[in-house]
Amino acid sequence: MEYLIGIQGQDFVLVAADNVAASSIIQMKHDYDKMFKLSEKILLLCVGEAGDTVQFAEYIQKNVQLYKMRNGYELSPAAAANFTRKNLADYLRSRTPYHVNLLLAGYDDSDGPGLYYMDYLSSLAKAPFAAHGYGAFLTLSILDRYYRPEMKLNLKKITKTGPK
């Protein structure tokens, strides 16, 4: 199943996702990108039902960009997260709910970094670390044990292996 993880530090949010797009037992793509850029400082990671993910994420992406065009300044990560949650909640009890699990990672110039966890029932939580998928069962305990808010980002390690 598709896996997302996010970790918030003092001045950064680190997010990662797997690259597989699967259809039952077949891996249709090995290089699928699950991240959607909402703005220069906000990323939306989206997994869930085929079709729903791209449709919902692109809808949010275009609306966040429209806000910037109309008002001249960008939505803050908290506002973008709440906007996403509201849309998900509105569709939840309609005839066409979107079955998507999301992580929204952003950096606010005044509030600092923020990681927002959202699931398909449109619950929203700002969390220091979060994960989606079966992998979450295995990694959340590791994060509980070793996470510290003052963790530093080792950029050299990331650029060496190359983020996918």
Place this chain on the structure above:
Amino acid sequence: IYLLKMNKYNTHTHTHIYMIYDYISNSASFCLPNHSTTVRRPFPLSHGTTTLGFIFQGGVIAAADTRASAGGLVACPAVHKITPIHSHLVVTSSGSGADCMLWERILTREIRLYQLRHRRRLSIRGTAKLLSFMLHPFKGTEVCVALTLCGWDKESGPKLIYVCSDGARLQGDIFSVGSGSPYAYGVLDGGLKWSLSKDEAISLAREAVFRATHRDAYSGNNVDLFHITAQGWSQRKREDLKEEYYRDMEKRSKDRRGKIKRE
């Protein structure tokens, strides 16, 4: 009214009540939140296929079998599963045969309208997005189409995009769709290289479809092969996979004879 008639002419009302129960529970299983009335299917829809497409140095190859199955019946042994949309785009179809035929026509119409209105041809990516958005309202209904758009864009070269009625839209270098796709993937993943020549690529595609039809009961009969380049699509003559099977048997018996001689 049917229930009353049965009661009038038959004393075994107990069994008939069970029959009506069966009918209700069966139609309940077809009942969807989107439909106000349910219609019982007279026969299973035609599904089951092997289609594939891949990109290599010489362009795009699209291949498919030609069997339309309805449950265990071969409804038609000579279906066209690869349909040209315009000179530089073909679409391979799988899923429900009726839905695919309809949606291919709708797509052709919309692409042509776009061309007439905007005086330029829509890109393959744009075509895929248009199709995906047209199919979106039918998500959750029984519409079942899984199409692979294989084409050549003037600006960006060869393109292969998979679109299905679930809403998925994936661009890639190699796709196989249908009940026979796992078998085709096995052959393709093993033999596919970017540097294949045109003849090697065509024989690889033919081999993949043949192996899939050999194992999958719902694929078979003939194989259609299309090759798309910057100059447009070209179609090979439809080949009966029976011939391929006998060629393969001949090769195997020759190998066995050679092995026995060596031993």
